[in-house]
Amino acid sequence: MACLLAVAAGYWVLGRGTPRPTGTWAMGALLGSFAVAFASYAPLVADGLEAIVPHVARLLSNCASLAAATSVLAISFQLNLDPVEARRRIRLRLALFAASAIGMTLLFAYEYMTHRSEQVFALYLLLFVSYLGFAVVDFLLQAVRQSRTTRRSSVRLGLRMAALGCVFALVYVAYKLTHVVSAGLNLHLVPEHSQCTSLVAVPCVFSVTCPALAVLLICLGLTLPAVVYPLSQARRRRWEVASFDALGPLWRDLSNAVPEIVLSPVDSDRGSSADADFMLQRRVIEISDGILALTPYRCRTVQRTAQSLTAADTEEAAAAVEATVVKAALAASKAGQFADEVAPPSAEAASRKDLRGETEWLLLVAAAYARVGDTGQLETVGA
Structure with missing residues (x-):
């Protein structure tokens, strides 16, 4: 998945030609962020990173997830708002993302130096979940609103797929909130250091399956119109030629x-x-x-x-x-x-x-x- 997303990101950034369509860089950032997030799950990458700094793969994955969420918002703003308003909202989201990522990095470093303080870990998760939940809800509202007004069926279907992806992302956010409460109050509601043996087993269904489905549906939803449009154009041209002859x-x-x-x-x-x-x-x-x-x-x-x-x-x-x-x-x-x-x-x-x-x-x-x-x-x- 990480390799496929990296190739897709390269196509959007390098293979689109000029002039580049609106949202090209944001889409490349989205796919690239998802590629980094999925790569951090791979044992080869995670073990190599954590041999240097323990648990740093978690920080990399979480920051990449927030970057992907910010990119989704940027794409939505660029396509649905006028350029001035889109830039204003994107700058605000980028500032929130930077503050969250810097805060998470500082808390991670402090946690590492204090040998995994549960309260510091809870604050780390709170920063991560707060921004992620804000971004997901923000995009969900935009996707639902735009799907009701768009005329192109491929865009409407794509937005609804992305909205469904947001629902799975919110399930993941709810799981992380449970993790925050558990870590902050020492309730141990979430098993620690559990290995995923099945995508439908608890807690893997919440920690891995739901975000994976969210990534898949959001990426497919946002790229569906770009894939369907040339196919529909080719179909339309065939109909025009056949009608001309008839x-x-x-x-x-x-x-x-x-x-x-x-x-x-x-x-x-x-x-x-x-x-x-x-x-x-x-x-x-x-x-x-x-x-x-x-x-x-x-x-x-x-x-x-x-x-x-x-x-x-x-x-x-x-x-x-x-x-x-x-x-x-x-x-x-x-x-x-x-x-x-x-x-x-x-x-x-x-x-x-x-x-x-x-x-x-x-x-x-x-x-x-x-x-x-x-x-x-x-x-x-x-x-």
Whole structure:
């Protein structure tokens, strides 16, 4: 875990390129702090350090945990607040972290020199737990509040995962508070020098499992949007290219009948993945303009006949009716025959207010258009 976190920290700090996204350094500090904390648990590292100074691995782990908590807050502030307010809050948290880390180091040194005084150890734990609990609650409130207002599902899910990680962190804080009371009052509520033989055994479930789950969920929650975004973008581009192609037959018939709808010449009949959004948007606009230009040829009788043949009141049925009207209007336009009674535009088309909604509607119309006979009559509608 420590090695994986160290590699992830290196990627965030060194592999992000320029300009660096907001929160890059804070995220690198978060992952690096967690890497140090987990490394301090490893027997090889802990034994090597404690051969020089007994129990110093505990101080290293605790300071790294506080640094990670501070980094989480810094990321949250940088992403959710304006730069001036974010810097003000980060400076305050850094000052609190520095005071806590220095205080813990002084108490640790005094404890070492006095041969492990229980009261000094209790003060050490109190400093550690106080700042950690403050940071966890601070981030938990921010994560819950932001998850209710964000629009991106990956960010919302990531914040909720991080909030769940905070819950496990609070369990760990409660365990440490119990340790403070036990050490300060000599109650011996927590077994001393116990070895962890299982991640679900007491007290290991509180001292190791809960912080490990907190680290995992917080790291996954904060990095999830960065991982999901390129995947969602690639999926969106594939959909745009496929939609561009699917609208091709309808667009060609409309552009042949009404050449002026074409906004500008194109070198290729297929939208590349790089400019698929632009090509698709233009194709949707041109098809919509073509359908609008055919208004004088849209026959109301054809529309009523198609509606009588539909089997259900669905989007697919409405698209089939529209495709039939468009097909008949193209034939009438070619013959120069105006409609005696003009068919009104589809209500379903008017309800689509954005590009994706309009594209999805035209995809249904294009699919139905391919099934309409050359005479403009439905071959199968709603079957």
